[in-house]
Amino acid sequence: MAVTIPVKEFAERRRKLMDRMASDSIAILPAAPERVRNRDVLHPFRQDSDFQYLTGFGEPEAVLALIPGREHGEAVLFCKERNPEKELWDGFLVGPEGAIERYGFDDAFPIADIDDILPGMIEGRSRVYYPLGKDPAFDNRVMDWLKVIRSKVRSGAHPPGELVALEHLLHDMRLYKSAAEIKVMAKAGQISAEAHCRAMKRARQGGYEYNLEAELIHTFMEHGARSTAYPSIVGGGANGCILHYIENAAPLKDGDLVLIDAGCELECYASDITRTFPVSGKFSPEQKALYEVVLAAQYAAIDAVKPDNHWNQPHEAALKVLTQGLIDLGLLAGTLDDALANESYKPFFMHRTGHWLGLDVHDVGDYKVGDAWRVLEPGMALTVEPGLYIAPDNTDVEPRWRGIGIRIEDDVVVTKEGCRNLTEGVPKTIADIEALMAD
Ligand code: GLY
Ligand code: MN
Ligand code: MN
Numbered sequence: 325m326a327v328t329i330p331v332k333e334f335a336e337r338r339r340k341l342m343d344r345m346a347s348d349s350i351a352i353l354p355a356a357p358e359r360v361r362n363r364d365v366l367h368p369f370r371q372d373s374d375f376q377y378l379t380g381f382g383e384p385e386a387v388l389a390l391i392p393g394r395e396h397g398e399a400v401l402f403c404k405e406r407n408p409e410k411e412l413w414d415g416f417l418v419g420p421e422g423a424i425e426r427y428g429f430d431d432a433f434p435i436a437d438i439d440d441i442l443p444g445m446i447e448g449r450s451r452v453y454y455p456l457g458k459d460p461a462f463d464n465r466v467m468d469w470l471k472v473i474r475s476k477v478r479s480g481a482h483p484p485g486e487l488v489a490l491e492h493l494l495h496d497m498r499l500y501k502s503a504a505e506i507k508v509m510a511k512a513g514q515i516s517a518e519a520h521c522r523a524m525k526r527a528r529q530g531g532y533e534y535n536l537e538a539e540l541i542h543t544f545m546e547h548g549a550r551s552t553a554y555p556s557i558v559g560g561g562a563n564g565c566i567l568h569y570i571e572n573a574a575p576l577k578d579g580d581l582v583l584i585d586a587g588c589e590l591e592c593y594a595s596d597i598t599r600t601f602p603v604s605g606k607f608s609p610e611q612k613a614l615y616e617v618v619l620a621a622q623y624a625a626i627d628a629v630k631p632d633n634h635w636n637q638p639h640e641a642a643l644k645v646l647t648q649g650l651i652d653l654g655l656l657a658g659t660l661d662d663a664l665a666n667e668s669y670k671p672f673f674m675h676r677t678g679h680w681l682g683l684d685v686h687d688v689g690d691y692k693v694g695d696a697w698r699v700l701e702p703g704m705a706l707t708v709e710p711g712l713y714i715a716p717d718n719t720d721v722e723p724r725w726r727g728i729g730i731r732i733e734d735d736v737v738v739t740k741e742g743c744r745n746l747t748e749g750v751p752k753t754i755a756d757i758e759a760l761m762a763d
Contacts, residue, residue: 334428346451349392350453352390352452353389368551374491376683379427383417385403387438399431443470447481450482450484457489506744509593513749514747515588517750519588520597523584525763529603532572533563534558537558551589553589556572559584560576561580565714565715579604581728595735596735597750601757614725618732621641622708628641629706630700650712673710681706687705689704705736707733709734711731
């Protein structure tokens with residue numbers, strides 16, 4: 325799959341970060357470590373999201389150093405050297421020369437030399453930005469580099485005085501998606517929508533939840549999205565009430581709904597879609613009644629995703645519709661205001677209506693600035709995912725409602741006028757779902 329974020333955009337991000345850093349500082353950021361799955365088998369490698377954002381460089385055993393004002397180059401990459409013998413076994417390595425030529429770094433060195441070179445780059449800088457506390461092994465390496473400088477103070481070396489978490493600066497940048505990022509996210513959304521359509525069409529009595537998981541993976545892979553953004557949730561019947569159900573091993577039953585929460589990852593960008601549909605292709609009256617409430621809540625929340633509204637407004641809009649719907653169906657007593665005030669809706673709706681979306685499925689970025697909810701601005705990407713879950717053992721409601729779990733989730737990006745839905749390629753009205761499944 326071709327990289328569609330241009331190389332120069334990564335350079336622009338590094339520039340922007342350096343512009344926000346103190347002038348006599350350095351930022352140090354490691355690639356993700358490789359992790360053993362069992363014995364000689366590694367987990368598939370996934371680059372660290374922050375490192376990916378600033379480099380687009382997909383190898384492990386690499387470190388980025390950003391050194392504003394450094395004469396011989398400000399953006400420096402340490403990475404593995406080329407090695408024809410190793411590459412014969414493990415595949416192509418970019419190497420330091422390739423990192424400069426193909427990825428636009430100003431300077432690059434073999435990772436094997438980092439302990440000799442990096443302390444000299446840190447020396448004389450008063451502040452070090454790095455992912456403080458994220459990985460104890462990397463914390464120790466930074467301390468080791470600082471010790472090298474401290475050991476030379478009597479020869480006139482200046483160790484830095486401040487260690488600062490890099491995340492504050494970087495994660496605010498990641499919250500605002502560029503046109504190129506939105507393009508990749510839209511493509512991921514489109515692939516995931518197609519996968520959900522395929523699963524809907526192939527749902528049938530007698531299959532297992534994992535059969536539908538297989539259909540999703542088929543479409544992801546077919547389009548070059550080799551990984552999911554998170555483990556797929558395929559919950560038939562009451563399993564749809566378990567928010568993070570990933571066992572996906574139960575038989576699908578005629579008369580039940582199935583809730584699928586799944587999205588592919590494309591070029592490290594996540595998509596995140598939930599659809600809920602009847603195994604048989606036809607909703608029952610109770611399923612229909614609850615589904616219409618969740619759908620109306622989702623529309624109300626999407627309507628509230630627009631510039632100048634704040635982060636919590638879509639949630640508040642969904643909550644009102646869901647709670648009023650529960651009252652209208654006789655599942656909750658009292659008035660809307662009472663139910664909202666005493667949170668009596670919580671047994672049926674216990675999660676937030678969404679989260680930021682980007683390189684991480686639950687993406688970075690503050691939801692509040694000080695005590696105030698963050699105001700939505702063009703370029704911010706988020707999910708909108710209200711749901712209703714009637715626990716199978718909830719004896720406060722009539723048996724006909726029990727064990728129904730419904731969530732509807734789309735990915736949207738705030739635009740100047742409102743928002744753009746990146747995942748509208750998969751139906752969500754009852755009529756459209758039933759029509760697709762009858763097809
Ligand atoms: N699939 C995780 C979520 O919807 O947040
Ligand atoms: Mn989801
Ligand atoms: Mn989500």
